[in-house]
Amino acid sequence: xxxxxxxxTGLLGAMVAASPxxxxxxxxxxxxxxxxxxxxxxxxxxxxxxxxxFNLARNQRTTTPGVQVQIEYDGLIGYGEASMPPYLxxxxxxxxxxxxxxxxxxxxxxxxxxxxxxYMDSIAPNDRAAKASVDIALHDLxxxxxxxxxxxxxxxxxxxxxxxxxxxxxxxNPDEMRKKIEETAGFKVVKVKMGLDHDKEIVEALRxxxxxPICVDANQGWNNKxxxxxxxxxxxxxNCLFVEQPMDKKAIDDTAWxxxxxxxxxxxxxxxxxxxxVKRAAQCYDGIxxxxxxxxxxxxxxxxxxxxxxxxxxxxxxCMTETSCAVSAASQLAPLADWADLDGNLLIANDIFxxxxxxxxKVTIPDRPGIGVIPV
Ligand code: MG
Numbered sequence: 426x427x428x429x430x431x432x433x434t435g436l437l438g439a440m441v442a443a444s445p446x447x448x449x450x451x452x453x454x455x456x457x458x459x460x461x462x463x464x465x466x467x468x469x470x471x472x473x474x475x476x477x478x479f480n481l482a483r484n485q486r487t488t489t490p491g492v493q494v495q496i497e498y499d500g501l502i503g504y505g506e507a508s509m510p511p512y513l514x515x516x517x518x519x520x521x522x523x524x525x526x527x528x529x530x531x532x533x534x535x536x537x538x539x540x541x542x543x544y545m546d547s548i549a550p551n552d553r554a555a556k557a558s559v560d561i562a563l564h565d566l567x568x569x570x571x572x573x574x575x576x577x578x579x580x581x582x583x584x585x586x587x588x589x590x591x592x593x594x595x596x597x598n599p600d601e602m603r604k605k606i607e608e609t610a611g612f613k614v615v616k617v618k619m620g621l622d623h624d625k626e627i628v629e630a631l632r633x634x635x636x637x638p639i640c641v642d643a644n645q646g647w648n649n650k651x652x653x654x655x656x657x658x659x660x661x662x663x664n665c666l667f668v669e670q671p672m673d674k675k676a677i678d679d680t681a682w683x684x685x686x687x688x689x690x691x692x693x694x695x696x697x698x699x700x701x702x703v704k705r706a707a708q709c710y711d712g713i714x715x716x717x718x719x720x721x722x723x724x725x726x727x728x729x730x731x732x733x734x735x736x737x738x739x740x741x742x743x744c745m746t747e748t749s750c751a752v753s754a755a756s757q758l759a760p761l762a763d764w765a766d767l768d769g770n771l772l773i774a775n776d777i778f779x780x781x782x783x784x785x786x787k788v789t790i791p792d793r794p795g796i797g798v799i800p801v
Pocket of ligand 1: 694
């Protein structure tokens, strides 16, 4: 059996094995008409259930809406995913509406990823998570056709992946807080969500049991530059690696002021989305947090990482709460990142893929073609 037939058979087997979960867990798939030698897109909503409520600076939530995507071409299937945390403005209705407008059947070559992105951008300017779901499925598909994982296609060394951080947020219940901290055992970096009223308490609670390096995400929650600078100094004395999005994304001058004075690198997250934002970020941040759901997928995320490094900036690779599908796609870029925050699949209780693993705290890219996932 040649590699291609093996892949087809293996994938079909995996899909049959996955079908009981798929049927019970998914809504009815929405399919476009399938044609031989053409790209056939299908998609279905899939709500991600968080293992702990997320307490962020500006909201709390227990689920994240998602949409699972497949692109079938010549018997092979590429998997993709859109995850839509509410602050980014997309939802199941907007993503399925966008995907419903796409006519991917006009394309006979899945390797025309650039052209397909141009086509998607011509349909609507935003809808970044929706575009990412198609992009991820195309990368999975084309990697499978080539029989190679994408890190190899990009020429990257899989040993050079960073440790991933594991995210915790404050909980007013001390038992819950202790449980959250216990779950960080085994991770070499802990990411602390800040910008609430208990910023120092959470670090102090963690420091009572562990001296593991932390990184801090203020999620735009510090509302003045003096407070932000005071926090950066306080954190730099407590083994903190960097601070992500300390202030409002529009506070450009204040962020530039902070960067001049901060002992810790200042990383942009909400400030930037896509490739053209990287140069803008270079004016007031030391680095960028690239996420596939903001960048419209791997095609632009790769270019963002390369550009940021060329500009002398730090690269952080992040994710939303996602299944192992999108997280494994992001992990293909991990050798280009200084820091990774790829714990989205670990934060959900209903993953439906096997893929990227954290081994000894380190991002470990699956040795499988495409984005490296199989349905479970
Ligand atoms: Mg962030």
